[in-house]
Amino acid sequence: MPWKLAASLLMVALALPATAEIYRWTDARGSIHFSDTPPPRQEHDQVTLPPPVTVPMSENIRQVDKVRQSRAQVSRLLAPDSGDRYAQSREHQEKLKLCQGYRKQLDRIQGQLRAGYSNDRGNSLRQKRRKLSQRYSRECVLD
Known part of the structure; x- marks a missing residue:
């Protein structure tokens, strides 16, 4: 029973999003560096990144479908009858x-x-x- 608890805690821990700290510093030549480990004996800043922006694609897909359907309706309305001489x-x-x-x-x-x-x-x-x-x-x- 304890191994089941340990396994479930391990699974929960692995499911959490990974977070890494990012450090930024400028060397003596003026080059800017980024790393996940702070430089030894060097002044550095910790970089905080904003959360990623996500755009729901489902709305875009629905809009494309509406446009496609509208075009098809217009084409059907403008299409002459197949028996028409024109x-x-x-x-x-x-x-x-x-x-x-x-x-x-x-x-x-x-x-x-x-x-x-x-x-x-x-x-x-x-x-x-x-x-x-x-x-x-x-x-x-x-x-």
Whole structure:
């Protein structure tokens, strides 16, 4: 029985989060060092780190699903009937390809914006996205 108590206490102790102290000091050449052990005979500071920030991904996933569903609904509303002569026309097929191309370009630009950028690059990407979005709306949605 005592070994069960000892084993359960050991399990609880192992489950606790590990904490380590971090020390910072500057050497004679001006280099800054960080370590989990304090330097011998050297003036040092103990570093305290803030707790990590966590962002719940479930809300982001729900938002992406809502956007995907909205796009699918709009596509269904704008899609002509399969028996319609207009749907079979070459002109309409070309327009669909053009609109799909716009959508892909917009998605690619949005991905580039999410990936990070310099100020100038970001401004040009936003301008490009704005012009392409206007063209997409004018030629694919409003028409």
